[in-house]
Amino acid sequence: MSSPVQLLKQSFDELSRTNKKIAKYVMENPQAASEANIEDLAEVTETSTASVSRLVKTLGYGNFREFTLALAYTQLRPQNLPIFKDIDANDSLGTIADKIFNSSQRAIQDTRAGIDEDEFARAVLRIIHCRRLGLFGLGGSSVAALDGYHKFLRTSIDCFYYPDFDVQLMEAVKLGEEDCAIVVSHSGKNRQTLKVAETLKKRKVPVIGITSYPDSPLALHSDITFISSSDESNYRSEGMYSLLAQLAIVDTLFMMATVRMGPATEDAIRNVQNIIESTRT
Template identity: 45%
Template sequence: MQQSGFARIKSLRDQLSGSDKKIADYILDHANSVQGLTIKGLADAVNVSTATISRFVKRIGFSSFREFSLSLTAVMQPDNAFFGEIENNDDTNAIVNKVFKGGENALSSTFNLIPTESWDTACAWIINARKLGFFGIGGSSIVALDGYHKFLRTPIDAEQHPDYDVQLMQAVRMRDTDVAIVVSHSGRNLDTLKITRQLKANNVKVIAITAYVNSTLAKLADLVLPSSAEEINIRSESMSSLLAQLAIIDSLFTLVGVHLGPDTLEIVDSIRQAIDHTRE
């Protein structure tokens, strides 16, 4: 399933300039109407030539304007839609298939968004950290807890708490030898941003996991591991983005676990033995 034009533009926007950036901004600012425009209509709206539009869509990975236009239509939804592409006449199989396809698309798009250098940097920071803190509010706390749960199986000293006040106190106590992983789908949650600013005031290295690379959280962070989803507007916590964020956590855990080798295996075996005693 190909990534939509909206998601592709959002992921590449920081790399665009000149006419390409002008076109990208227009499309994102007019998401509810742009899918109906012809190549000439879009060119007239942005005040560029049709050739410029054609080069733009190829530059962001589409073979033609038609393919690009269809990718926009595929993710359009009514303003009051909560379940995205789900239609009233969809049967059980169709609904489940769309949910799974959305998850598959978010995972493949996220994989393509994060360069190897970012994984290597994040891994090195975590391995050398005195303490690793996980932070997330609301739905993002699920990802933070998953990260904490996994990194308990490594030699890394990790911490996480679901309560905002406790998270803020933890941020106050962290210092420049520590690393924080801050999770927020929108990157705009005010409580999350307050925690992040406290971390930055303490010179803590901040790794942000967010679907919006131009958000305030992304700009505050030292490193961004973007998660991809097909939402055009932020209406609710993204189900597909959550899957992608959990995959990012899994990848970080696996990278760190492999690098630390025997030390990780020793802890994993000890935890497994302890848990086995609680089972029949």
């Protein structure tokens, strides 16, 4: 199948005036379009989410996410590799592996160096004393949120995570001062994630934010902020390494909370381990 940009070029003359506005933006800004959600693309092209949805389906994609994934893939082809700092198309596989591993290690080390122990202590106290723990994250950041849920689910803490934005929003409005939320966003400015964060703040829910940008809206909405650092300057490549740092932060919070809870959570962990073991041959 042709790339999204090729499909748009091929069908451009047959598109409606509204669809041409969307197509023109995507063709001229494929990277930005691949990182946008449907609301952002509709806003920047002065159209509607319905128009964007109809266009991508006209091109043969099942939904907007499928379209943006295909668009993102075209940005990762060899001719576009300069967006990855320090990686050249002529590098050997071993050299590429070394650079990726080194960057990943630096991201985790820089993240740890930038977090004060007092911040960990404040966050852990919020977590172990909360009534319910909600984990929120969308797009690439949903990986860290889901990983955190999978870990805290093994403890006696009542926790939840849902991948769907609407469900996250509904869960956010049900939380209160006695609860706690961990909100993850690499950029710290995803519109839907910020809507969740704003809802949590209105409900006076303590928010632990994990983002790569200390001046981002998410950081400003958070009671406690952890900055996932990386040594990359490009948004896309930076997201690769900051995800590892986000996972390390979540792992650290889980382990600290588990140790501090002691016997209170040992039975829950043991019961979960036993039931999982019973499914293995």
